[in-house]
Amino acid sequence: MLEATPNGGPNVPPAMMSEQALADAIATLPRERVAFLPTPLEECPRLSQALGATRILMKRDDLTGLAFGGNKGRHLEFRMGDVKAKGCDVYINVNRWESNDARIMAAACAKLGVRYVLVVRGGVGKPMEANLLLEHLMGAEIHPLETMDRDETNQEAERIGLQLQEEGYTPYVYHQQPFARVAGTIGYLEATVELAAQLAERNIHPDYIYGVAGTSMAGIALATKLLGYPWKVRAISSGDRRNLGNMMLEYGQEVQDILGLPDCLQPDDFGYWDEYIGGEYAVPTPDSARAIKLAAETEALILDPVYTGKALAGLMDHIDQGLVDSSDTVVFVHTGGLPNLFASTFRESLSDAIGSG
Ligand SMILES: Cc1ncc(COP(=O)(O)O)c(C=O)c1O
Incomplete structure (x- = not known):
């Protein structure tokens, strides 16, 4: 205490x-x-x-x-404001399979027409239920990884970001946005x-x-x-x-x-x-x-x-x-x-x- x-x-x-x-x-x-x-x-x-x-x-x-x-409904209003103000059209998130943030950002992106990519730490083999199920329904592009390592999963998000950039998108990579x-x-x-x-x-x-x-x-x-x-x-x-x-x-x-x-x-x-x-x-x-x-x-x-x-x-x-x-x-x-x-x-x-x- x-x-x-x-x-x-x-x-x-x-x-x-x-x-x-x-x-x-x-x-x-x-x-x-x-x-x-x-x-x-x-x-x-x-x-x-x-x-x-x-x-x-x-x-x-x-x-x-x-x-x-959830609380992130209040958070994402400002996050999505930042996404739009920066002219981004893809939101790239990294999170655990239980993440509420991952689900509610999928919802915000679906509603606002922003492409949503989710790298899931320790996501390989996780059943499609709860937040993961909702993310699938809302059109998230899910990349499950075996590893729980933050650096490795962040690197994967950055790699996807660079690839999308080459394809002409303007990605917003969550962990690179203070x-x-x-x-x-x-x-x-x-x-x-x-x-x-x-x-x-x-x-x-x-x-x-x-x-x-x-x-x-x-x-x-x-x-x-x-x-x-x-x-x-x-x-x-x-x-x-x-x-x-x-x-x-x-x-x-x-x-x-x-x-x-x-x-x-x-x-x-x-x-x-x-x-x-x-x-x-x-x-x-x-x-x-x-x-x-x-x-x-x-x-x-x-x-x-x-x-x-x-x-x-x-x-x-x-x-x-x-x-x-x-x-x-x-x-x-x-x-x-x-x-x-x-x-x-x-x-x-x-x-x-x-x-x-
Ligand atoms: C339901 C819920 N409550 C509380 C928290 C605490 O963190 P924060 O206030 O940063 O969202 C989280 C974090 O993911 C959460 O999902």
Whole structure:
């Protein structure tokens, strides 16, 4: 766990800029509006009751559209803006077979008429189901590779890029585009303002915003600091990189530079926990399986086995440990990832953990 003196409480620092000034800075970027926004903010009374009365609301970013939605619906609006602004006509992505990013970029490319090439790390022999099935349906040109090595798979993407260039295309190779990496942080600056307006309208004053550590939570932490929102931001890692807390800081700082925002994000502006990853990335833990089951049976709210299940398991443990109190209010950001629930690999590990239910 890593949480120094988080913002929030009676000593909330004042806003460093207005919501309008932030919106104006974001509006300077090219953008393709394809996601369903704003997403709903849902009260979860039965889940709250099951967890000892802490009030819980879900920010339903699993409902952003684009082939089963997710946080990347917000990211890709800026990525695709960059693609179009650079005059590119092929998007080349490299990712794992479980990747939600790979699926939602396939959706964006299909919708906007951009050719989509996907190099899949460790993709050889993977069954055509879940995200992979959707990618095939949406016309992705899939290159499965045996190797999981990032350098090797990136080189393959670059090789395909050069070949397409010779054929007259203008490719956008994801890992060679630093902006594409932080587009999610920009999307979540705006998501935080959207959430603040929904909360104000309903006179709700959360103590914490919880979610999966990554570019999105970096945006929430940065917007919270810039705009002086009175809540603490807590990020639970589900990822394979145990230094994701440091990376969140880097994402925030890069976005400050891109948008010319005050240089403000500090390590103690958000809490970060990586102990809920369990043994491995993309392998559900018994606690995450229990969290998925509880959310489903109390609220018909479906979480995913790679990311949000582990994040809710983290929140549940924080409630057990007293890091969140029964009088507190929490907004949990549901970042999506739902197709993976239908992948046979996860079905087995989930049914092991859940039993017959
Ligand atoms: C469903 C889901 N939630 C959260 C994340 C965390 O990362 P980020 O915020 O960078 O998208 C991911 C990353 O792939 C994801 O697929």
